[in-house]
Amino acid sequence: MPYDRTFNWEPSRRWVRGYKGAVAVVDSRAAVLVWEPGHPVPRYAFPEADVRTDLLRPAENPPAGTHEGATRFFDLVVDGEVAYNAAFEYPDLPGYLSLEWFQRAEPVLDRWLEEEEEIFVHPRDPYKRVDPIPSSRHVRIEIGGQVVADSREPVLLYETGLPTRYYIPPKDVNFDLLVPTDTHTRCPYKGQASYWSLREPVEGVPADVAWAYPDPIPAAAAIKDHVAFYNEVVDIVVDGVKEERPVTLFTTRLAEN
Template sequence: MTTHPAARSVRTTPEGLMWEPSERWVRGRKGDVTVVDSRHPVLVWEPHLPVPQYAFPRADVRTDLLHPAAHPPTGTHTGSQIFYDLHASGEPVVNAAWTFPADDLAGHIAFEWFRRWDSGLDHWYEEEEEIFVHPRDPHKRVDAMASSRHVQVGIGGTLVADTVRPVLLFETSLPTRYYIPRDDVRLDLFEPTDHRTACPYKGRARYWTWRGEGDVPRNVLWSYPDPLPAVAVVQELFAFYNEAVDITVDGRGEERPVTPFTASLTS
């Protein structure tokens, strides 16, 4: 009996990689050039990264645009790899692609994506939807749900938000984020910044910084002006980093969590 690909479990390699096949149609472009066009990508998790990345069958990659890297890096990915510079559109992209050493992934090529905001390929698509930052993890959920909980947010003893109509965003491995209507946030106590981020699950966010005194990280408040359809309910609502403010839900104070974002939250 043939097992459907979607039913396969995540596999591991002696090098410490985890991987599984994906049925999504994935394309990557540099300028006007399609560099990757694959209906048989593989999702790969490296031990030191919290998110997956794609590797593609060599036949689905424009290998004629790849040349052995002039200055390959060391220690950036699991195992010993062969790196390639990409010559597609404009200036060459150094170390844009590489191969994993695992036998299971022989014949596959991966491209820099995660944490490479200004390098690598310009655009990635799953089916007809553009994907930002990194591939979506099929083992992770992001659910935004309207609620009537009483949520209050304080900074240094000042009440900066108070609502009974939040939207709660539940994201696997992260604390609940409380999205609050504009009218229920003391936005006059914050000023907008030029900081921007992108999320493959939610879209592009803009940020605000606390105007007052105290040891408060910059960009502690954010909003999604045009979120992705799956979380459209958070549009133009505001959320705070639980890691840096005091949040009370239904009269009970919540502990500040320690998350992957904690280290980056500096005042």
């Protein structure tokens, strides 16, 4: 896995396209994956010839000190709509352009494809695995002393860098204790999630504590409609043994909700 304190890049053999509306701004079979220091997920950079540079103009107000010292920034103009600082060049990758993708309030492009599959949020990391495996373990989820789910048919999802997530079949979840919310998130490895909060709030348990993927991507089909809970804030008992609550990249955010 690329070291997270240095600038790394490697070729990708995937055909990558990015669209603004119906306009293909990027169409490349020679993309490279780039890992910036301190960023846990990669982004793509593309040969300039594979980017619609006719839609780019020098940035009016380029940001300083971002993207490993990039000094060349470009605004993207499509059908009169401007996305500022949408593209940039890494000093260590001359001749390649990267487009802003994630961590922006408004996305630069509307749609990204790897081959014919739409991808969300950020490129999938080839060094990260997401393995949903059906199990016969006995898993019980408790919140505030109440049993919210109890199953001997969970799907255990093993994801690099995260604790095991226990996805429970809907028949084994007590939905009387939950209420659906309007929250939706996207994951590049699983798809779009829908959420539930507790019907009766419990101190220390945030909103949107449970989620499911009604229409997961094919690689995660085993978790379809199954419900998972944040291990960080609920009690999970597996085969009679209560698990410790892990500290993860979600812990701080959950504490703030």
